[in-house]
Amino acid sequence: MNLVSRDQKHLWHPLTQHKISPEALPIVKAKGSILYAEDGSEYIDGIASWYTAMYGHCNEYITGKVAAQMQNLDQLVFSGFTHEPAVKLSEELIKILPKNQQKLFFNDNGSTATEIGIKMALQYHHNQGNNRNIMLAFEEGFHGDTFGAMSVSGLSVYNGAFEEHFIEVLRIPVPLGENNSEVISQLKKQISENNIAGFIYEPLVQGAAAMKMHNSEGLNEILKICKENDVICVADEVMTGFGKTGKYFASDYMETKPDVMCLSKALTAGLLPMGLTTCSQKIYDAFYADDISKGLFHGHTYSANPPACTAAIAGIELLISEEIQQKIKTVIKSHQAFDEKIKNHPKVTNRRQLGVIYAFDLNVKMERYGNLRNQLFKHFMDNGVFLRPLGNTIYILAPFTISQSELDKIYSVIEDMLEKF
Numbered sequence: 001m002n003l004v005s006r007d008q009k010h011l012w013h014p015l016t017q018h019k020i021s022p023e024a025l026p027i028v029k030a031k032g033s034i035l036y037a038e039d040g041s042e043y044i045d046g047i048a049s050w051y052t053a054m055y056g057h058c059n060e061y062i063t064g065k066v067a068a069q070m071q072n073l074d075q076l077v078f079s080g081f082t083h084e085p086a087v088k089l090s091e092e093l094i095k096i097l098p099k100n101q102q103k104l105f106f107n108d109n110g111s112t113a114t115e116i117g118i119k120m121a122l123q124y125h126h127n128q129g130n131n132r133n134i135m136l137a138f139e140e141g142f143h144g145d146t147f148g149a150m151s152v153s154g155l156s157v158y159n160g161a162f163e164e165h166f167i168e169v170l171r172i173p174v175p176l177g178e179n180n181s182e183v184i185s186q187l188k189k190q191i192s193e194n195n196i197a198g199f200i201y202e203p204l205v206q207g208a209a210a211m212k213m214h215n216s217e218g219l220n221e222i223l224k225i226c227k228e229n230d231v232i233c234v235a236d237e238v239m240t241g242f243g244k245t246g247k248y249f250a251s252d253y254m255e256t257k258p259d260v261m262c263l264s265k266a267l268t269a270g271l272l273p274m275g276l277t278t279c280s281q282k283i284y285d286a287f288y289a290d291d292i293s294k295g296l297f298h299g300h301t302y303s304a305n306p307p308a309c310t311a312a313i314a315g316i317e318l319l320i321s322e323e324i325q326q327k328i329k330t331v332i333k334s335h336q337a338f339d340e341k342i343k344n345h346p347k348v349t350n351r352r353q354l355g356v357i358y359a360f361d362l363n364v365k366m367e368r369y370g371n372l373r374n375q376l377f378k379h380f381m382d383n384g385v386f387l388r389p390l391g392n393t394i395y396i397l398a399p400f401t402i403s404q405s406e407l408d409k410i411y412s413v414i415e416d417m418l419e420k421f
């Protein structure tokens with residue numbers, strides 16, 4: 001039996017309606033920016049496997065460090081024990097996080113990272129006897145698939161079965177520049193009329209909402225007002241973290257820093273699953289007490305898994321290296337040149353870029369296509385490029401280490417698409 005039929009026998013894939021989905025594509029190997037399929041075909045990974053493998057797949061520097069760690073200490077209960085990889089990771093990460101971030105809480109993935117961010121905001125107020133139990137979030141935000149994360153996500157089209165169990169959430173629109181003052185007045189109204197505990201947001205780029213980008217002055221103003229009102233600011237940097245926006249974190253673009261940050265995806269460079277929720281001293285102190293019930297009683301079995309910590313340390317070492325910083329600049333410039341080339345194309349609209357994230361919308365009559373998104377996906381894959389359009393949005397978020405010829409191939413396949421569709 002081949003891999004596809006063995007897969008279909010027992011596997012249930014994420015975000016997939018199996019009755020109407022095409023079969024999964026078997027991949028046997030990944031190296032650098034390339035995915036190698038079972039049938040011998042190759043695909044350029046234009047989205048770094050959901051923004052994780054930013055230093056290229058199977059990066060030898062990282063795999064070497066992790067392999068050595070695996071020989072020495074594999075897994076350890078992190079409640080009551082500690083180890084070098086966790087401690088070292090905390091030291092290295094604190095150096096690149098916004099200055100006010102002081103404490104790290106380990107977890108397993110992006111959804112648990114935001115889930116804990118929400119719990120920190122709610123319990124921060126609970127511990128102080130404040131009656132503040134509502135979260136504020138952006139319309140169209142995405143924060144993951146566990147209950148708390150789902151509740152704060154605005155993109156909840158498929159969440160119908162769970163909505164009555166959600167935590168209470170209010171929403172504001174994203175600031176786009178021209179609407180900043182309107183957003184600010186809505187924010188002030190929400191804060192004054194409701195018991196808002198925290199504000200969770202994807203800073204500057206909303207990934208799942210199709211790489212929508214918003215205004216940093218507006219976001220800074222929102223954060224400032226939240227801080228003045230002790231609304232805990234929870235930055236979900238699961239997607240934007242680790243260099244993709246052109247700075248280490250999207251929060252680096254704003255003067256006002258978040259109280260809590262949620263990290264995953266590129267945290268472990270695509271090697272192992274891990275999440276982190278970091279916070280300021282102020283948050284930590286609100287849980288620090290003689291009273292045991294004021295602690296954060298949350299714990300995942302694989303918290304601070306040593307090989308995962310090692311992958312994260314190696315990833316940070318690469319991120320801050322001259323070589324990777326140079327590569328990031330090269331990719332940014334390359335996208336800018338491509339943008340220049342297609343900017344006047346009649347089918348190209350809403351072009352946007354922040355760091356190595358480049359996106360535009362395809363301006364075609366959607367009704368002409370049965371399922372435009374699937375046809376775009378097929379066009380790219382048939383031409384050896386793995387891009388994952390969101391609706392009519394085409395975006396590139398390739399590994400920092402992608403070569404110029406691989407980038408050029410992605411661009412040319414997009415240009416072919418513009419002629420064909």
Ligand SMILES: *Cc1c(COP(=O)(O)O)cnc(C)c1O
Binds near residue numbers: 143144264
């Ligand atoms: C992917 C993502 C999540 C969820 O992370 P998982 O690891 O898939 O659970 C949360 N927030 C943002 C912004 C994301 O991009």
